[in-house]
Amino acid sequence: MALVLPFEPNEPSIEALVALVKADMERVNAAILARTGSDVAMIPEVANHLISSGGKRLRPMLTLACAALSGYRGEGHIKLAASVEFMHTATLLHDDVVDESDMRRGKLAARKLWGNEASVLVGDFLLGQAFRMMVEVGSLTCLDILSTAACVIAEGEVMQLAAAKNTQTSEDDYLAVIRGKTAELFAAACEVGAVLGQRPKAEQAACRSYGMNLGIAFQLVDDALDYGGSQAKLGKNVGDDFREGKITLPVLLAFRRGDEKERAFWQRCLEKGEVSDADLAQAIGLLTKHRAIADTVERARHYGAIAKDALALFPACPAKDALMEAVDFCLSRAH
Template identity: 75%
Template sequence: MGVVLSIEENAPERGIEPLVALVRADMELVNQTILSRSSSDVSMIPEVANHLISSGGKRLRPMLTLAASGLCGYRGQGHVKLAAAVEFMHTATLLHDDVVDESDMRRGKLAARMVWGNEASVLVGDFLLGQAFKMMVEVGSLPCLEVLSTAAAVIAEGEVMQLSAAKDTETSEDDYLAVIRAKTAALFGAAAEVGPLLADRPKAEIAACRGFGVNLGVAFQLIDDALDYGGASAKLGKNVGDDFREGKITLPIVLAFRRGGPEQREFWKRALERGEIQDGDLEAAIAILRKHRALEDTIERARHYGAMARDALELFPTSPWKTALSGAVDFCVDRAF
């Protein structure tokens, strides 16, 4: 059961392929840096790190750093280390998230915690964060260090905010958006912002890149929320309904809870707050979400934030970089449906 969207197939400006092509050479350097910086004499560290790092994923966040640098005319090599640092921050967050959420799957295979345990996952995540900050210092840009270190703190705040709101069906849409702005969009924004900072561009361009990244990050997470109830597990890299089984309150739930009657609200409280999930509850949840257009409206909100991301790029003249970043918005909003 899923949501069907009208997507223009094979349009050259749409999708992530133009961005991948533009950053391919730099991404090879980023990948080499990731491999070298995840090595350690402590054998478990590269084993755990590479389990997740090598398991796929588009590496969208480091690509944003490379592309924003290209958009702003940066000619040095600092963007490679910063892109690798961004990916390490993201990987550390995933390792920690899976422990907090007690997730079994990540990117289509067993989560690291299921193989090596919670302690190893947390500690290797800490190692990757340390390596990320080491690379930031090596680049020698205090403004970039400030942006990425601030993002690290904001992401942690978002995690705690989500933990505080866990299983709370009374969560408002504003409260939920505050969580994902911190937990997800902050790193997208920082990844894009360091490009113009490296290139020493004017404040307006720095703000535009940050705005692009933040709005793209919100759109990306909202589509993830919808995909959990309407996507295919092979494309998700996790099981459909994982958010439901873990009792996560995401935007589709927030919308359906508000729009439903007492009986439906009691269903959400039983399943999500009390964790009393019965056979057939996931199918029932999807039916309720569809009845109240919660998935469709979540996708529409994602498209709104995607449009805001594209608008942020309008400050820049037409270029292959601008076109590719606009295509990345289409990829984030249209993926997997």
């Protein structure tokens, strides 16, 4: 059972963003393939299983677009964009081990094919390659931004572990988790583009704000999709968050708004892990009753609006238009 979320009929796309960075992304993809090479055969096998599995590469495209927005004319954005994608891929490999996930982007997770140990170690290899490329670019500021992001992402993941299966988690605490584990990489990916372009501090901060708020909106839509989406859009099974006992915003809203009997249901399923086949349908019913999915999407729209406002500093141009439409695209995934 899945809930179809109401959205505008003309669904936005990221075609403008894809077209804007097409030539640069071909170079980024070539760098990614080159840097996954290793004499240890398992490393390219595991890395390419995930890298070639159809991800949109949104984060590196944001780096390239923000570099274009900032008028950057050098070569460093290619390596930084590849670094951002490697950081993202490494976190996915690690996340699937922590979450014991079976699926990723519609395929078996790497850990199911090669084991947890290989997934963690190949993730570490990709992080190492990411930092090598950052150093090669020669910008200490960019290195600082992305290395700080790596720390913040790890902190966000540990915070999520601490909040796992805890129905008493506050909305503020949950937002702190997603700022760390998801939005920080969006923010860093955008900020380094403006830093490379040597833009004024206010414009660098604007690009960071755009990425941070887009990242929050992106994760909130993911939260909603786990209960109201389709397996094709998620790249994993609908209800995985529920079965894994993850406390996400829709659950927090439904738990707070529910009566004692409903709260006992959430505690049994998420805190105690006692989940039957019929429980997902009941969970979706409670989320629908309390508008928890719809309100999560509304929260996402709020952060999407902040992301768009952050770009107001910049004059109209194709890069700005593409970045604005990327916000609408991320929100439209809930349709």
